[in-house]
Amino acid sequence: MRSGYFISVGVPGLLVVVAAAGLARSAIAQGAPPSLDEINPPVANCNVTPDTTPRGSATPTPITSALLTSGQPCQQVVNITGLFGNNSLANRQRGFDFYSWLTFIAMNSPADGMTTIGKGTMPGGDAKTIWEDLQNYRPLANVMLKDGMRPDWGTRIVPDACKPLDKPEGQKFIFQLGEEAFNQPFKTGPLIDQDGNYALFDILMNRPMFSYVQSKGLYSKKGQQAFNEGVEFPHGSNPTTKDGKAVPGQMGAIMLKVSYRILDPVKNKDIISQFHTSDALIYFPGPPATKEGPACVEKKLGLVGFHVGHKTNFAPQWVWTSFEHVSNVPDETEIKSGNLLKRYNFFSAKCVGCADNATPPKPWDPSVSLKFSTAFRSQVVRKTMLPAPVLKEVEQFNTSFRAILKGTVWENYMLLATQWPSEFDSKVDPLGAPAPTYLANSTLETFSQGRVPLASSSCMACHGNAVSFQHARPIDPKDIKGFNQSDFTFTLEKAQ
Numbered sequence: 001m002r003s004g005y006f007i008s009v010g011v012p013g014l015l016v017v018v019a020a021a022g023l024a025r026s027a028i029a030q031g032a033p034p035s036l037d038e039i040n041p042p043v044a045n046c047n048v049t050p051d052t053t054p055r056g057s058a059t060p061t062p063i064t065s066a067l068l069t070s071g072q073p074c075q076q077v078v079n080i081t082g083l084f085g086n087n088s089l090a091n092r093q094r095g096f097d098f099y100s101w102l103t104f105i106a107m108n109s110p111a112d113g114m115t116t117i118g119k120g121t122m123p124g125g126d127a128k129t130i131w132e133d134l135q136n137y138r139p140l141a142n143v144m145l146k147d148g149m150r151p152d153w154g155t156r157i158v159p160d161a162c163k164p165l166d167k168p169e170g171q172k173f174i175f176q177l178g179e180e181a182f183n184q185p186f187k188t189g190p191l192i193d194q195d196g197n198y199a200l201f202d203i204l205m206n207r208p209m210f211s212y213v214q215s216k217g218l219y220s221k222k223g224q225q226a227f228n229e230g231v232e233f234p235h236g237s238n239p240t241t242k243d244g245k246a247v248p249g250q251m252g253a254i255m256l257k258v259s260y261r262i263l264d265p266v267k268n269k270d271i272i273s274q275f276h277t278s279d280a281l282i283y284f285p286g287p288p289a290t291k292e293g294p295a296c297v298e299k300k301l302g303l304v305g306f307h308v309g310h311k312t313n314f315a316p317q318w319v320w321t322s323f324e325h326v327s328n329v330p331d332e333t334e335i336k337s338g339n340l341l342k343r344y345n346f347f348s349a350k351c352v353g354c355a356d357n358a359t360p361p362k363p364w365d366p367s368v369s370l371k372f373s374t375a376f377r378s379q380v381v382r383k384t385m386l387p388a389p390v391l392k393e394v395e396q397f398n399t400s401f402r403a404i405l406k407g408t409v410w411e412n413y414m415l416l417a418t419q420w421p422s423e424f425d426s427k428v429d430p431l432g433a434p435a436p437t438y439l440a441n442s443t444l445e446t447f448s449q450g451r452v453p454l455a456s457s458s459c460m461a462c463h464g465n466a467v468s469f470q471h472a473r474p475i476d477p478k479d480i481k482g483f484n485q486s487d488f489t490f491t492l493e494k495a496q
């Protein structure tokens with residue numbers, strides 16, 4: 001069945017049919033530790049249907065509740081023809097956006113691995129999610145340890161200051177505060193919500209990504225210095241047999257960046273049920289990372305932003321997915337038309353003369369109260385960054401997917417778009433011609449929204465600049481792969 005599907009690659013019109021079974025898997029297995037199947041087990045139901053089926057059909061896959069349990073895609077499956085006729089770029093964008101929605105649903109399903117998303121026991125059917133379970137994802141602070149110690153997959157790290165609050169034991173999400181937890185990339189500034197609290201950011205990785213870091217010794221500066229290969233994380237694959245039958249695929253390296261706002265159970269009681277929440281222990285390690293500490297405080301966090309980077313077959317530059325809460329901020333057109341919600345997390349219609357998307361005054365250094373030191377509140381507006389047809393296509397997906405999540409906390413989240421390499425094997429552009437050109441999340445790239453060449457947010461362009469500082473391998477300017485020494489992640493820079 002599946003051999004009929006095309007996976008598009010490179011320039012529009014150039015196609016590869018994935019027919020040979022297990023090709024991609026054996027490519028991953030080379031050079032990896034022997035227990036790969038344990039680290040990165042084959043996944044039976046990750047071979048997603050493309051959004052248009054069969055090949056070339058203009059009838060998209062219906063968006064029904066069946067998709068709530070269809071599983072996480074091991075890679076995108078996209079057609080170059082479909083709803084948008086012969087517009088390959090548009091059809092593939094839609095395929096990637098479909099992949100992103102399925103990814104979001106699967107990753108945010110309850111951690112027990114059995115309950116359907118939105119059917120948890122907390123208000124709005126909320127529950128601890130797959131990515132909040134340490135069996136599946138690890139926060140970066142648990143990977144890059146003090147003095148470059150070797151991290152261990154099984155261990156939950158509870159700082160001493162948090163131990164008295166860790167009740168019931170093992171249940172709370174531990175959040176370690178450092179610069180990146182409250183300041184946006186390259187220290188461009190914090191984001192302050194309408195209640196005057198700092199927004200918080202965290203980074204996590206899945207087991208295939210963790211295992212690569214661990215087995216190659218990339219968790220320490222010393223290990224990075226000794227490492228003399230190119231950094232190449234494993235990629236997801238979606239193999240089929242010769243006659244087109246789906247066989248179990250494998251997840252690639254997945255990294256996450258999430259943003260939260262603090263919710264006060266009393267003050268915010270009317271809106272709390274609109275957010276996915278986590279009861280978190282926030283650890284302040286003390287100077288130099290934080291001005292106060294060591295200390296630990298307990299907070300209820302509401303999810304407001306969700307970035308996923310997944311390295312997949314035919315996307316060696318990774319696939320970049322971005323979601324956010326629907327009541328974060330209005331966009332430019334909503335402001336012009338006055339079509340505003342009653343309240344936003346990071347915008348106030350009542351604020352007269354507030355500059356849009358302005359960075360807060362310094363100092364940027366939260367005390368354990370996590371309250372900003374002045375009366376400043378972020379006044380954020382979502383800038384128009386996507387070409388109109390992409391915006392429309394994403395809006396349609398959001399309407400349909402939010403409808404199948406109706407009545408759950410998850411109906412309050414929307415896809416911004418997916419950025420993906422439209423020519424992954426380009427000989428001239430190591431970024432693989434990112435499509436769309438720009439993408440930003442109002443909570444995670446607040447200050448670099450827009451469409452200004454070289455300045456505005458492009459996930460792939462900015463992450464393409466990531467280098468592991470300790471890398472021993474000299475860059476050969478002629479080697480197009482040498483361009484990206486740390487395979488699009490900033491995580492390796494955090495090694496001690």
Ligand code: HEC
Nearest residue numbers: 180185255256257307309320439457458459462489490491
């Ligand atoms: C201006 C540069 C820049 C842009 C644009 C950018 N990022 Fe990042 N991103 C960073 C930095 C730097 C970090 C590391 C944490 C930090 O310093 O805030 C990071 C962290 C991440 C992480 C965690 C893994 C890692 O590499 O640390 C993910 C996932 C991520 N970003 C996704 C995205 C997505 C999706 C987009 C586009 C919508 C995007 N980023 C746009 C700079 C950027």
